[in-house]
Amino acid sequence: MEVEVRRIVVVVEEVEVARTAMVWALHNVLRYGDLVTLLHVFPANTTAGSKSRNRKKLRLLRLKGFQLALSFKDICIHSFPNTKIEIVVTEGDEEGGRITDLVRQIGASTLVAGLHDQSFLYRLAMTHKNIGNNFNCKVLAIKQPTSPLTSNKPTLSDSSTSMDFSQIEISTLSVPEVPPPKIPYQVCPDPSAIIWRSRRRRKQ
16 A cells, blocks of 8 residues: 655745744644655845846856755754655745645645745735635645743734644754763772671691
């Protein structure tokens, strides 16, 4: 019986929470045989200028996006060497429309994204009633834990509790402490526990 290959799309962004989201997905969503698509959408060039200058800027943005996606791929390979990975880098809008179209074209089963103040998910949630139906897949938004030093002022993320995508707040990932190696030493017995025996003299 063949296992259905799931396509998991991870949004690649130059923010730490995006990397955190991918690591979380690798450990909690990914299963053997799944295909991970690292998707990066760089902003469209709307500034006025010569065509040659605009083309050069687009090439630089595409190259920067591809290099960023490669750094995400390195994290995947380091954690799970046999993971099937593909990279998609393209131009698009900052409202999430291009990401939505690509996720539907890919036929993703799950979309994983890091949730931050400028996230495209917030913009989509304000214009669409059901984000999951818009993407036609499960949407997982991974949120960094709130710092205890953060003020209690309401923010955009505080008003998003009614939005239909799943916000998963995780604790900071850390490497477990490795106990120091034990230094071998000779055990000195308790003198009071020693029983002395007198050796019998051999008969001559």
